[in-house]
Amino acid sequence: xxxxxxxSDLQPVEPAYRSALRVRAAIFWVPVFIAALVVDRNFLAETxxxxxxxxxxxAIGLSGIMVAPDxxxxxxxxxxxxxxxxxxxxxxxxxxxxxxxxxVQHIDVTRGPVDKLFGIASLVVHTAGTHNSVVVLxxxxxxxxxxxxxxxxxxxxxxxx
Amino acid sequence: MSEAVALGGTQDQLGPPxxxxxxxxxxxxxxTLKGAxxxxxGGAYFAATGRWWIAAIMVVxxxxxxxxxxxxxxxxxxxxxxxxxxxxxxxxxxxxxxAIPFDRVTDVDLEQGPIQRLLGLAKVKLETGASAxxxxxxxxxxxxxxxxxxxxRGHIRARKGLATAPAAAVEAEAPPIYAMDLRTVLTAGxxxxxxxxxxxxxxxxxxxxxxxxxxxxxxxxxxxxxxxxEPLQRLIMAHQIVGILAGSILLIALGIGTGLIRxxxxxxxFRLDRTQTGFRRRRGLLTLTDVTIPAKRAQAAILANGPIxxxxxxxxxxxxxxxxxGGKGDHVVAPLAHDDEASAILASLDWPxxxxxxxxxxxxxxxxxxFIGILAPASILTLIGVPFIGPIAMLWLVGAGLAxxxxxxxxxxxxxxxxxGSLFVETGWWRHRRNIxxxxxxxSIDLTESWWTRLFGIxxxxxxxxxGSGFSDHHIPALTRAQAEALxxxxxx
Numbered sequence: 001x002x003x004x005x006x007x008s009d010l011q012p013v014e015p016a017y018r019s020a021l022r023v024r025a026a027i028f029w030v031p032v033f034i035a036a037l038v039v040d041r042n043f044l045a046e047t048x049x050x051x052x053x054x055x056x057x058x059a060i061g062l063s064g065i066m067v068a069p070d071x072x073x074x075x076x077x078x079x080x081x082x083x084x085x086x087x088x089x090x091x092x093x094x095x096x097x098x099x100x101x102x103x104v105q106h107i108d109v110t111r112g113p114v115d116k117l118f119g120i121a122s123l124v125v126h127t128a129g130t131h132n133s134v135v136v137l138x139x140x141x142x143x144x145x146x147x148x149x150x151x152x153x154x155x156x157x158x159x160x161x
Numbered sequence: 162m163s164e165a166v167a168l169g170g171t172q173d174q175l176g177p178p179x180x181x182x183x184x185x186x187x188x189x190x191x192x193t194l195k196g197a198x199x200x201x202x203g204g205a206y207f208a209a210t211g212r213w214w215i216a217a218i219m220v221v222x223x224x225x226x227x228x229x230x231x232x233x234x235x236x237x238x239x240x241x242x243x244x245x246x247x248x249x250x251x252x253x254x255x256x257x258x259x260a261i262p263f264d265r266v267t268d269v270d271l272e273q274g275p276i277q278r279l280l281g282l283a284k285v286k287l288e289t290g291a292s293a294x295x296x297x298x299x300x301x302x303x304x305x306x307x308x309x310x311x312x313x314r315g316h317i318r319a320r321k322g323l324a325t326a327p328a329a330a331v332e333a334e335a336p337p338i339y340a341m342d343l344r345t346v347l348t349a350g351x352x353x354x355x356x357x358x359x360x361x362x363x364x365x366x367x368x369x370x371x372x373x374x375x376x377x378x379x380x381x382x383x384x385x386x387x388x389x390x391e392p393l394q395r396l397i398m399a400h401q402i403v404g405i406l407a408g409s410i411l412l413i414a415l416g417i418g419t420g421l422i423r424x425x426x427x428x429x430x431f432r433l434d435r436t437q438t439g440f441r442r443r444r445g446l447l448t449l450t451d452v453t454i455p456a457k458r459a460q461a462a463i464l465a466n467g468p469i470x471x472x473x474x475x476x477x478x479x480x481x482x483x484x485x486x487g488g489k490g491d492h493v494v495a496p497l498a499h500d501d502e503a504s505a506i507l508a509s510l511d512w513p514x515x516x517x518x519x520x521x522x523x524x525x526x527x528x529x530x531x532f533i534g535i536l537a538p539a540s541i542l543t544l545i546g547v548p549f550i551g552p553i554a555m556l557w558l559v560g561a562g563l564a565x566x567x568x569x570x571x572x573x574x575x576x577x578x579x580x581x582g583s584l585f586v587e588t589g590w591w592r593h594r595r596n597i598x599x600x601x602x603x604x605s606i607d608l609t610e611s612w613w614t615r616l617f618g619i620x621x622x623x624x625x626x627x628x629g630s631g632f633s634d635h636h637i638p639a640l641t642r643a644q645a646e647a648l649x650x651x652x653x654x
């Protein structure tokens with residue numbers, strides 16, 4: 001298990017997923033940074049902690065926008081064989097999930113506004129399990145997501161008959 | 162009736178509308194009182210501060226309001242039994258018409274509280290798949306006569322093509338698959354003592370007990386109590402520690418007593434029958450419950466015990482099912498069963514209770530060493546700090562040592578096996594449990610590792626199983642990466 005990249009038998013998701021993550025991080029961190037600036041100006045300027053808060057928020061925010069999306073993207077992968085969907089994500093907290101198609105209850109393909117901007121979609125697979133009943137695979141192209149959904153749906157129907 | 166027609170549509174195949182038993186006005190009161198702690202507390206406050214008339218107004222007003230609301234509820238709740246479904250129309254302002262097709266009803270539970278038993282009434286609960294996990298009661302007829310309840314159950318079973326009502330009489334003659342006599346119930350109660358009760362009592366004696374002079378951790382409490390017993394008094398006078406010890410013993414005795422009483426109330430007359438489609442469980446001293454557990458809906462079996470019960474070979478057997486056991490998690494099918502009794506119950510489901518040949522695999526030693534790794538830096542710091550911090554540091558070290566020892570015991574008890582289409586996982590020492598999961602019930606499989614477990618080369622394999630309370634977490638800790646991947650490949654067959 002190399003810590004740097006996903007195993008070679010997995011497919012990466014769309015590179016545009018990085019941009020979507022960046023925009024999402026920016027939407028979260030820019031207001032936080034502005035709030036930190038305001039708080040600093042109004043309440044902390046006279047204390048020994050002056051300008052500590054904006055610097056911290058800025059550093060974390062910048063790393064969240066510039067560095068993290070690339071790393072998240074590099075460590076996110078999926079694989080599909082005839083019977084199951086496998087998703088692998090994360091390094092600090094690494095998760096490797098396998099969902100057999102016959103266990104899938106229903107499937108969503110979701111797209112938020114940011115996803116639409118970059119032409120990607122998320123595949124959401126629901127199982128009956130209590131733990132991990134929702135498995136999300138983000139960053140697919142809409143066509144690929146629909147393709148996977150149809151493959152799984154066929155499998156569910158085959159099982160029902 | 163106009164609303165019901167509008168909501169309900171055709172009534173041809175439905176029977177005549179029926180109401181709950183009029184005595185619902187009496188049996189429903191208990192439920193209302195449960196939600197009225199605020200009123201009771203407020204009334205007590207006003208009464209205690211001398212403003213009797215406010216308290217009286219509150220109590221009388223509340224009584225009238227709840228009676229009127231109960232009466233309205235009774236008036237507005239109608240149910241009609243059809244050939245394929247039951248329709249329940251309820252609500253005064255917000256009217257609901259609920260249709261439950263019998264095809265979707267998996268079990269019909271009857272419950273009788275003490276008052277209901279006296280009056281020959283019963284509460285009927287219709288379990289459907291959708292009720293799994295949700296708190297809302299789906300198809301509940303709060304109070305109808307017992308005869309009607311049994312007829313309704315027979316009707317639904319007959320519609321589903323199952324054994325009809327007379328079968329209940331036949332079942333009663335067939336020997337149960339598992340039953341408990343009073344002695345077993347009491348033994349089970351001994352293991353049911355709750356630390357929560359002890360902790361609660363401890364808190365109560367410390368906060369509200371002191372002003373009233375009932376703090377069993379104080380010498381004076383025992384001095385007053387045993388004022389006439391001269392030697393004991395002298396002993397307690399001499400040692401505060403004796404006061405603490407006696408207080409602890411008293412609280413533990415209370416905790417055990419509470420556990421005994423609770424178990425006796427719940428499990429008295431426990432009887433489990435194997436029916437055509439599943440299990441039928443009857444139990445209770447004051448409140449009788451009669452629950453069916455369909456075998457098809459059982460997802461996993463959980464055998465649980467602790468160090469003492471393990472020594473005697475006793476288990477609590479629970480079935481994780483799509484439905485909840487009255488909102489309390491997994492269905493207990495045997496509160497205290499020997500190995501062979503548990504095996505017999507599981508065998509009737511065609512599930513093995515233990516892997517054939519006993520081929521258990523241990524988990525990696527890193528389960529234990531990674532835990533030491535977490536505690537070690539802090540322990541070393543504390544060791545250096547002993548001269549500066551003093552005895553508290555020693556206490557911390559003893560605690561860390563104990564925690565490591567417990568972890569080692571847990572590690573000794575953690576093992577897994579794969580045999581005959583089922584996965585067996587044993588974990589824990591104090592809360593020892595063996596989870597049995599048929600492979601075809603596995604919904605998803607997760608392999609997780611964090612940066613810390615990666616250092617030790619281990620990961621956790623976690624299974625998604627349908628139903629359950631959320632506390633029933635199915636996982637195997639501390640597998641090596643290769644082991645975990647190989648096991649996962651086998652589980653997915």
